[in-house]
Amino acid sequence: MPDFSFIFAQSISGLTAAMFLFLIAAGLSLIFGVLRVLNFAHGTFYMLGAYAAFQFMQWLGPGRGRFWLAALGAAAAIALLGGLVERFLFRHLYGAEELYQLLFTYALVLVLGDAAKMLWGTQQKSVSAPPELGGKALSLFGATIPYYNLFIILLGPVIALGFWLTLQRTRAGRFIRAAALDRETLGALGVNVDALYTWVFVLASFLGGLGGALISPMRATTPGMDTEIIVEAFVVVVIGGLGSFWGTFFGALIYGQVLSFGILFFPRFSIFAVFALMAAVLILRPWGLLGRPLK
Amino acid sequence: MRAPWELALLAAALLVPALGSRFYTFLANDVLIWALFATSLNLLVGYTGLVSFGHAAYFGIGAYTTGLLMKKLSLPFLIAFPAAGVLAGGFALLFGFFCVRLTRIYFAMLTLAFAQIVWAICFKWNEVTGGEQGMPEIPYPSLDWMGRLPLVGGLRTSDHFYLVTVVLVALCLWVLRRVVGSPFGRMLTTIRENAERAEFIGVNVRRYELAAFVLAGAFAGLAGGLFGIFNRGVFPDFAYWTKSSEVLIMTLLGGMGTFYGPALGALALILLNQQIVSYTEYWPFVLGTILIVLLFVFPGGLAGAAGTALRRLRRAA
Numbered sequence: 001m002p003d004f005s006f007i008f009a010q011s012i013s014g015l016t017a018a019m020f021l022f023l024i025a026a027g028l029s030l031i032f033g034v035l036r037v038l039n040f041a042h043g044t045f046y047m048l049g050a051y052a053a054f055q056f057m058q059w060l061g062p063g064r065g066r067f068w069l070a071a072l073g074a075a076a077a078i079a080l081l082g083g084l085v086e087r088f089l090f091r092h093l094y095g096a097e098e099l100y101q102l103l104f105t106y107a108l109v110l111v112l113g114d115a116a117k118m119l120w121g122t123q124q125k126s127v128s129a130p131p132e133l134g135g136k137a138l139s140l141f142g143a144t145i146p147y148y149n150l151f152i153i154l155l156g157p158v159i160a161l162g163f164w165l166t167l168q169r170t171r172a173g174r175f176i177r178a179a180a181l182d183r184e185t186l187g188a189l190g191v192n193v194d195a196l197y198t199w200v201f202v203l204a205s206f207l208g209g210l211g212g213a214l215i216s217p218m219r220a221t222t223p224g225m226d227t228e229i230i231v232e233a234f235v236v237v238v239i240g241g242l243g244s245f246w247g248t249f250f251g252a253l254i255y256g257q258v259l260s261f262g263i264l265f266f267p268r269f270s271i272f273a274v275f276a277l278m279a280a281v282l283i284l285r286p287w288g289l290l291g292r293p294l295k
Numbered sequence: 296m297r298a299p300w301e302l303a304l305l306a307a308a309l310l311v312p313a314l315g316s317r318f319y320t321f322l323a324n325d326v327l328i329w330a331l332f333a334t335s336l337n338l339l340v341g342y343t344g345l346v347s348f349g350h351a352a353y354f355g356i357g358a359y360t361t362g363l364l365m366k367k368l369s370l371p372f373l374i375a376f377p378a379a380g381v382l383a384g385g386f387a388l389l390f391g392f393f394c395v396r397l398t399r400i401y402f403a404m405l406t407l408a409f410a411q412i413v414w415a416i417c418f419k420w421n422e423v424t425g426g427e428q429g430m431p432e433i434p435y436p437s438l439d440w441m442g443r444l445p446l447v448g449g450l451r452t453s454d455h456f457y458l459v460t461v462v463l464v465a466l467c468l469w470v471l472r473r474v475v476g477s478p479f480g481r482m483l484t485t486i487r488e489n490a491e492r493a494e495f496i497g498v499n500v501r502r503y504e505l506a507a508f509v510l511a512g513a514f515a516g517l518a519g520g521l522f523g524i525f526n527r528g529v530f531p532d533f534a535y536w537t538k539s540s541e542v543l544i545m546t547l548l549g550g551m552g553t554f555y556g557p558a559l560g561a562l563a564l565i566l567l568n569q570q571i572v573s574y575t576e577y578w579p580f581v582l583g584t585i586l587i588v589l590l591f592v593f594p595g596g597l598a599g600a601a602g603t604a605l606r607r608l609r610r611a612a
Contacts, residue, residue, distance in 0.1 A: 038400065092591065098399070099346050103547055104590050106540050110583030118577060227537055231411060238404050272415040279408040283393045286401040 005142030010260050016149045016218075018256030019156030023211030024229055025236040025248045026163060027204030033180045033243030034200045035094075037101045041085070041108035043230025044116075045205050049078045049212025050221040051116055054125045067130035067217070075210035082205025086198050109226060117223050129217035148217060155214075159207075160249050167245065176200060180243065235278045241291015250290055308461045312447075312454040324457045326565050327464045328522045333545040333557035334471055335514035340543070341551030342475060343507045344487030345395075348403045348539050349410025350515055352390070353383040355417060355534025357516030358523035359424060362433045365524070372436030376463070376520050383516020384509050386413075391508030395501045410539060417531040429530030433523050460521055467514055468558070474510065475554055483507050544586060553602075 028042045056070035085108065093101050129135070133147040167173035175196055178186045187193045212221075219225075232255070237243075240251025258277055262270030287293045311323045332354055339345045357379035364375035390409040397405055417424045424430065438455040442448050447458060474480050482503055486493045490500050523529040532538065549560025564582075571581050593600040 036400075089587070096590075099340070099547070100590050102346075103540075103544065103586060106544075107583040107586035107590070110579040110586070114577045114580035114583070118580075231407075231536060234404065234407065238408075242400065268419045269415070272412060272419065275408050275411040275415055279393070279405060279412065282397065282401060282405040282408060286397050286405075 003142075008141045009143035009145075010264055011257060012143060012145055012149065012153070014256035014258075014260030015253070016152050016256070017259060018252040019152050020211055020215050021232060021236050021255055022156055022160065022249055022252035023207050023214070025233040025240075025252055026160070026245075027207040028230075028233050029237045029240075029243055029245070029248040030176075030200060030204045030207075032237065033245075034176060035197065037098070037105065038234070039204075040102065040105040040230055041112065042105075042204070042208050043226040043228075043233065044109050044112045045078050045082060045208035046212040046229055047221070047223075047226040048081070048112060048116060049074050049209030050127075050216040050225070051120050051125065051212075052077050052209065053213035053216045054120070054127050054221060057127055064131070067127070070127075071210065071213040074213040075206050078209025078212070079202045079206035082208075083198050083202040086201035090201070091194070091197070109230075113223065113226055120221075122223055124220035124222040125216075126220045127216040152214065163207075164245055172196075172199070232274075235274055237288075238278050239281050239289060241288025244288060244291035247288050247290030251288070254289075305461070305465050308465075309458065312450055312457060317451070317453065320454055320457050322565065322569060324453075324460055324525050326562050327460050328518050328525060329542070329545060329561035329565060330558035331464045331467050331521075332515055332518035333542050333549065333561045334468060334554070335511045335518060336542050337546050337551050337554075337557040338471065338475070338483075338507055338511045338514070340546055341553075341557070342480065342487060343483045343504060344490075345504060345508070346399075346403050346543075347394075347406040347508075347511075348536065348543075349390075349406035349408070349413075350511070350542055351534050351536070351538035352406075352410035352413040353387055353512035353515035354519035354522070354538065354542075355413055355529075355531075356386050357383040357519030358529045358533050359417060359430070359519075360516070361520035362430050362523040362529040363423070365436070366430060366433050372459075372524075376436075376517070379520030380513045380517040383519065384513030387509045387512025387516075388505070391505050391512070395504040395508060407536060407539070410534060410536060414531055414534040414536075417534055424529075424531070427531065429528055431528040433526075433528055435524060456524065460525070463517070463521065467517055471510075471514060472554060479503070479506070544582070548586070548589060550600075550602075 024042065024046050027045075028039060031037060031039045031042070052074035053067075053070045056073045057066060060066040060070060090101075090104065093104055129148050133151055136147045137144045138147065138150060139145075165173075167177060175186065175191055176199075178191075179193060179196055179200075183193055186196075236251040236255050237248055238251070239254055240247030240249070254277070255274060258273055259270055262273040266273065281288060308323065308327070312320050314320075332350075335353075336347065336350045339347050339350070360379040360382045361372075361375045364370040364378055365372065390406070394402055394405045394409070418427055420426065435452050435456050436459065438452065438459065441450075441455045441458070447455065450458075475483075482493070482498060486498070486500055486503055493503075494500050519533065522533070545560040545564050546557040547560070548564060549558065550556035567585075568578055568582075571578050575581070
């Protein structure tokens with residue numbers, strides 16, 4: 001049996017992974033909750049966020065605080081891209097069959113993924129961690145936790161809470177929740193639902209882009225990270241419950257721990273364990289652990 | 296009236312090696328296998344109205360079955376090929392049992408989860424599947440007897456395998472065609488149109504859906520078995536989710552409302568790929584763009600567009 005500090009380190013690494021997954025899956029879940037479409041391109045937005053962060057770092061050159069500027073700039077750029085895609089393309093498919101909407105988002109995966117290859121090549125890109133957090137680590141219970149991971153672990157719940165409060169307490173948030181329930185009635189009450197959908201896409205893409213930008217100092221940015229992460233995000237939203245906010249958070253936590261401890265105990269079959277968990281949830285509780293059955 | 300052009304097509308397919316080009320035979324072989332794979336998916340998506348995101352699982356299972364039996368156990372193709380269909384069908388029965396209990400997005404997600412499980416196993420079970428490296432050097436079936444036949448005797452082994460593929464794919468398509476046209480097939484269409492009504496008239500919807508799922512899986516497995524040999528190797532990405540979407544695209548591109556639509560989609564996509572890759576390495580970009588245009592301009596797919604054009608011509612005449 002491994003000692004406590006090892007288990008602790010393992011659970012912390014699972015927690016870090018969970019926070020990234022939450023950032024990605026939250027946007028996916030938001031779009032599904034409101035528009036009832038699984039956006040395959042969401043993983044691509046995440047990848048583009050990482051590339052954009054790299055690009056902004058290049059442009060900004062050396063200087064203090066440039067990582068934070070680059071990360072925010074990248075998230076904003078991806079948010080803009082998401083808004084444009086919704087406004088000029090996706091919008092026209094709302095009346096179409098579900099399958100066509102899904103294939104459209106998959107076509108975006110192909111086009112944007114290849115566009116990233118054209119722009120940045122197939123060589124992996126890496127971004128150095130911000131000097132304020134890089135290279136330093138905290139020792140806790142015999143485990144070493146880099147400051148950057150600690151920052152991510154703290155940032156995750158902050159974003160979750162902020163996002164949740166926005167949905168619960170603000171006017172825009174109430175409209176988003178209403179749109180998820182009944183689009184027609186909301187429109188009849190005089191709310192501009194079209195604009196609302198665009199904003200949902202902008203917000204979701206912002207979160208996806210931010211996730212990509214923030215992971216770039218930890219993992220090298222490579223083509224193919226989009227198709228990998230999107231399936232992981234699917235697992236998260238399915239475990240927690242499609243369209244359920246806290247379900248997504250919870251699902252990400254579970255995923256992180258299963259992956260992290262799966263590697264420890266069954267090094268070869270940890271990916272297997274994750275998908276088996278997804279299948280088990282779908283079989284026993286298709287609407288997820290915290291979700292509610294869809295009509 | 297329908298048979299003659301199908302027979303003519305079969306004859307034309309059999310004549311491809313006579314062109315003497317290794318490349319044309321290779322392309323035709325690729326098209327045929329994918330045509331079978333896409334047609335098997337269409338039984339689910341087009342005829343039964345079940346959108347599977349994990350059809351590659353059965354293709355992969357079939358490919359690994361035939362590959363393992365022929366390479367590791369040196370069993371003859373005559374056993375290894377049907378085994379691909381049987382095993383893929385068996386897994387489709389197991390997975391489908393759970394999948395058909397769900398609807399729409401949940402159905403799609405569960406098929407995806409099962410397919411990723413298959414992929415994860417192929418990817419990591421090094422001792423049996425060769426893991427990430429896959430299983431190269433799958434032998435060709437021993438087709439020495441073809442060398443003694445008149446006409447085809449002088450052809451290459453790959454040409455012999457191509458002829459076997461033509462006959463087997465034609466047989467599979469014929470069976471699928473019979474299935475679709477049978478009362479069973481009609482019932483699948485009824486379920487697609489209105490599952491609730493089908494239930495009211497006393498149809499066990501789940502059982503029909505499961506039967507369609509198993510059939511689709513079995514034929515995908517047969518396609519996979521052929522593909523492993525054709526490709527001279529079996530790799531985990533045969534079962535990865537992007538393969539499932541590739542075949543879904545073929546089905547949609549060709550038009551899922553028609554029997555031969557998906558086969559047409561396979562033909563169009565593979566030929567287009569061959570053309571494009573000689574100009575640019577960015578094939579996915581081109582494919583994605585085509586797909587977007589298609590979604591906005593011809594939602595009925597190629598077969599649908601052709602049908603509309605044909606009707607317009609007739610009206611004009």
